[in-house]
Amino acid sequence: MSLVLVTGGSGFIGGHCALQALAAGHSVRATLRNPARGEAVRGQLARAGAQGLDRLSFAAADLERDAGWPEAVAGCDFVLHVASPFPFSVPKHEDDLIRPARDGALRVLSAARAAGVKRVVLTSSFAAVGYGHPEQAAPFDETSWTNLKGEGLTAYVKSKTIAERAAWDFVAREGGPELAVVNPVGVFGPALGPDTSTSIMIVQRMLNGAMPGLPHLRFGVVDVRDVADLHLSAMTDARAKGERFLAVAGDFLTLADMARILKTRLGDKAKRATTRELPDWLVRLVSLADSSVQQIVPELGKVKNATADKAKRLLGWSPRSREDALVATAESLIKLGLVKS
Structure with missing residues (x-):
C-alpha cells in the first residue's frame, strides 16, 4: 500500500483521515507543529480503535515555516493537506489566517512536487464556494466560487478561498502534482479528544447551556467520518483528478433545527440546549460590543443550500444523515466528559 502524509495530524479531520488511511492498509505520516504531541495523538487514535498503529509515524512541520516539509513529504505517494487555522474567535488581523492558509498550501504543494508525490488532496471548505453572493434558490455546487468582493466576508472565508485559488494556480503553473479538493460544510461527528473544532464547540455549547438564545443562522452538516472517506476516495480514484467535491449531507439546518434534533434524540442529556431563536436586531446590537458575534451578522437569516451530487455520482460517496x-458529536462529547452532567 501507499505512504500517505496527513498534515495537521492532531486536528479533528486530520485524525479521522489518519484512522481511515490506516484501516485501508496505508502507512501514515502525520505532521505536527509540536512533535511532543505525537504520543498523545497515537493514544487518541488507539482509543478510537485505530488499526496498524505500527504504520503510523510523525514529522515536525509548521505551515508558516519552510523547514520540515521536504522531510515530511519524502517517499510519500499521496498527501492529504488538511491543516489550516480555524479559530473560534476573530483574529486581530485577517492576515493571521490568510497568510498561513495560503502560504501553507503552497509550501505543501511545492514540497510534494519536488518529492514526486502523485496527488495532493486539499481540504478546502464551503467557505470557498458559497459566500459573497446574493441569495439564490438553487443549491451551490462546485462550479461556484466565493466572491471575494462581496460584503461581510470573514477572515476565515477569505483564507479558505484564497488558499484554494492559490493551490489551483500553482498546479496549473507548475504542472503538478495532481490535485483534488474537498469542500466540506460544517463538520460534525465523533470528537477524538478534548481539543475540539469550532463546529464541535457549537454542539458542546448547546449541551452545556452556554447558548441561551440562538442566532438565526443556517449551517450545512456532514459527518467527519464521511469527510475522511471522501478524502481517501479523492486520493485514489482516477476520476477525482483536477476536481472539487462538496461534502454535505442534506439541506442546511438552522441552529434551532440542530438543537431540536439533539433534544429529540438525546432526551435528558440535551436538557440544557435551548431552541429559542434570537431576533436579528438583538444579535446585531450585541455584535457592536462582541467581535465574535460581529462576524455572523452578514449571514443572519440567509437561506443557503449545497449539493453533494457530484461526489455521489463520480465517487459513489454516501454520507450519514x-x-x-x-448525535455522534454529542455522544462523543459526553463520553469525553466535555458536557456538564
Missing part, C-alpha cells in the same frame, strides 16, 4: 452526525 445530518441527524446521525449531530
